[in-house]
Amino acid sequence: MTNRIFNPDGVPAPLAAYSHGARMPAQARVLHSAGQIGRWDNDAPIPPTFREQAEAVWNRLTKILATSDLALTDIVKINFYLTDAADVVTNREVFTKVLGDHRPPTTLVVVSRLTLPDYKIEIEVVATD
Amino acid sequence: MSNNYFNPDGVARPGGNYMHGAEYPAGSRVLYSAGQVGITADGATPDDFFEQADIAWQSIGKILRDADMTAADIIRVNHFLTVPADIGDPFQDLVIPYDSGVAAKHLAGNKPASTLVFIPALVMPQFRLEVEIVAAAAPRTGNQTTPTIRFFDPDDIGPPVGAYSQGAEISATARLLHTAGQVGAAADGSVPQGFAAQAENTFRNLVGVIEGDGMSPADIAKIRVFLTDMSDLSIYRDVRQKYLGDSRPASTLIAIEALAMPELKIEVEVVCAKDDSAHDRP
Numbered sequence: 001m002t003n004r005i006f007n008p009d010g011v012p013a014p015l016a017a018y019s020h021g022a023r024m025p026a027q028a029r030v031l032h033s034a035g036q037i038g039r040w041d042n043d044a045p046i047p048p049t050f051r052e053q054a055e056a057v058w059n060r061l062t063k064i065l066a067t068s069d070l071a072l073t074d075i076v077k078i079n080f081y082l083t084d085a086a087d088v089v090t091n092r093e094v095f096t097k098v099l100g101d102h103r104p105p106t107t108l109v110v111v112s113r114l115t116l117p118d119y120k121i122e123i124e125v126v127a128t129d
Numbered sequence: 130m131s132n133n134y135f136n137p138d139g140v141a142r143p144g145g146n147y148m149h150g151a152e153y154p155a156g157s158r159v160l161y162s163a164g165q166v167g168i169t170a171d172g173a174t175p176d177d178f179f180e181q182a183d184i185a186w187q188s189i190g191k192i193l194r195d196a197d198m199t200a201a202d203i204i205r206v207n208h209f210l211t212v213p214a215d216i217g218d219p220f221q222d223l224v225i226p227y228d229s230g231v232a233a234k235h236l237a238g239n240k241p242a243s244t245l246v247f248i249p250a251l252v253m254p255q256f257r258l259e260v261e262i263v264a265a266a267a268p269r270t271g272n273q274t275t276p277t278i279r280f281f282d283p284d285d286i287g288p289p290v291g292a293y294s295q296g297a298e299i300s301a302t303a304r305l306l307h308t309a310g311q312v313g314a315a316a317d318g319s320v321p322q323g324f325a326a327q328a329e330n331t332f333r334n335l336v337g338v339i340e341g342d343g344m345s346p347a348d349i350a351k352i353r354v355f356l357t358d359m360s361d362l363s364i365y366r367d368v369r370q371k372y373l374g375d376s377r378p379a380s381t382l383i384a385i386e387a388l389a390m391p392e393l394k395i396e397v398e399v400v401c402a403k404d405d406s407a408h409d410r411p
Contacts (some may be wrong), residue, residue, distance in 0.1 A: 008341025012314040012332045015389055019309065020338040026304040026405065030159075031152040032205040032263065034143065035244030042141045059141045064150045067137035077307040081246050084386040107310030107398045109355050110387035111249040113213050115144070115225070124244050126307060 003076050003128065005104060011013040018106040022076035028128045031068045035081065035122040037114060048119045050087040054094040057123050067077045070127045073102045077126040080108040087120060132157075132204055132265055134240060144219070145228040145331070146236065146241035153202035153265030159299045159411065160196045160266075161351035161400060164209070164259040164381030165189050166251060168287045178215040178257045179231055185260045186235035191283040193264060193297040196259075200237045202264040208232070208245040209259045209383050232260075250359045250384035252290065261381045268301040277303050277404040278350050280377050291366060292373075294378035297350040301404040306342050308398040311335040322393045324361045325368065331395050332372035344401045346376045351400040354382040361394065 004023040007013065011020055024030070039046050047053050065071060079090075080091060088108065114122050118123025136150040143149060165188040167181025168174050175181055193199055208227075215249070216225045228237075228245070238291065251259050269275070280294035290293055300307070311334040313327025314320050321327055336346060356365065364383075378399065388396050 004342075006341060008337055010316070011337040011341065014248075014309060014319050015312070015314075020311070020334075021309070021342050022307045023342050024305045024307070027155045028304075029152055029155045030157075030265075030305075031150055032242045034149045034151075034242040034248070035204075036148050036149070039141060041320060042144060044141075056394060060149070063137040063140050066151060067135055068133075068152050081244070085389075085391065088389050105307050105309030106400075107353070107355075107396060108389045109310075109396065111246040111248050112211075112386055115210040115216065115219055115245055117213075121244065122244060124242070 005031045008019040016102050018112065019103045020105060022105050024128050026074055031127045033061060033064050033125045035124040036100060037119045037122050046116070048052065050090050050120045051094060053120050054091060058098045059092065061125055065127055070129055072099055074127040074129045075102065075125045076128055077102045077123045078104055080106060081111050081114065081122040082108065083114060083120050085110045103124055104128060132202065137189055145225055146233040146240055148240045149242065151242040151332045156268065156301050158268050158301045160193070160198055160264040161297045161379045162189060162192045162262045163289060163293055163379040164261040165254045166259050170285055170287050171287065172287060174255050178212065179227065181257050182227055182231040185258060185348065186231060188286040189258045189260060189262055190235060191286050191353055195281055195299045196296055197269060198264050198266045200235060201239050202266045203236065203239055203241045203262045204265055205263040206241050206243040207261050208243065209248050209251065210245065211248060211251060211257050213247050215257060240388055248383050248385055252359065252362065252382055254364040259383060263403045276299055278402050291380065292370060292377060292378045295379065297379040298406060299350055299402040302406060305406045306344060306401040308335065308338045309398050310398040311338065311391050312396050320392050322392070325364050327394050328368040331397050335397055335399065336372055339401055344403050346373045348401040348403045349378040349399045351377055351401045352378045353398050354381050355385045355388065355396040357385060357387060357394045365395065375378070
């Protein structure tokens, strides 16, 4: 059984490289990740740019998925929390490059702050195989 | 089989009472809670953040209880807070008192996958946090039949302040559908200026996605609503009623600073569940 990512007829095309729905199989295990922030290690400096933080987040998410024997292509939902709407375009560039042809459903919101003021992005995912 | 919580090698340890990944096994029943706030069964809301948090977490506990689950079954938590000072100074303190205090007390040793963000507002201006959970456990023993989604409201917490349920328990045989956050784009891709027109388009698009997978609004287990202006709440409720009718999913509704395009005022995502094998039953 695999997930079916789809865009139904009659619904306007997604705004970016994502899809409107992800149908998951019944009787599936499901992984939820914690929201990941863009830091390589707790005692490492917080990267100054949005792009570096976003890349660090995806590095962490890839490792989390791998620990569950899952891959980026098993993601069925992504939630993006950004602190600055000006980073929306860079966010799209980064996740589109990371995910390639895999286009799961996404939600993006701009929040007031993350746990530390210098964090610019937090991403959580749901995945299943 | 039980839930699996882990921190992978090569990823910095979590900076709080949570784990980076939480996985539930195939064949689990799954509980989605509505977002819980610091309001008691008799409608009171204390000013104090920690008192609000304790009430919200007590409500989470009662929702779990009514699903025959415990805090040990929680696999994910989303914390939405409105006042950054309520978590102290994580730079200086290295711990978040809320996370290591109230939340950890109610989680009773469990460390689920978590996300904590600050947002501009919740449904009522006095609310300082909203907490929602996902939990998973083995099916109940015995042969009682349960609906694919059981919507319920514990009788000892405040009733929902809208057309939703406090808990949605999904049967172990259902399949899930995640939708993208839907926005107010019309069929030609244009985005109307007014909130009401955007909300109409949003829900029309949402129903289109759900129906595109052979489901209907009755199959929505969880709905998350993001508004850029909480003063649009009553219009939102009217439009939602028009499109979702009698469905009563577990709901979380928060204000956010902005969405992916500056003109967008609303975004709505849902998790749906359906048991395809149920069609074969008499």
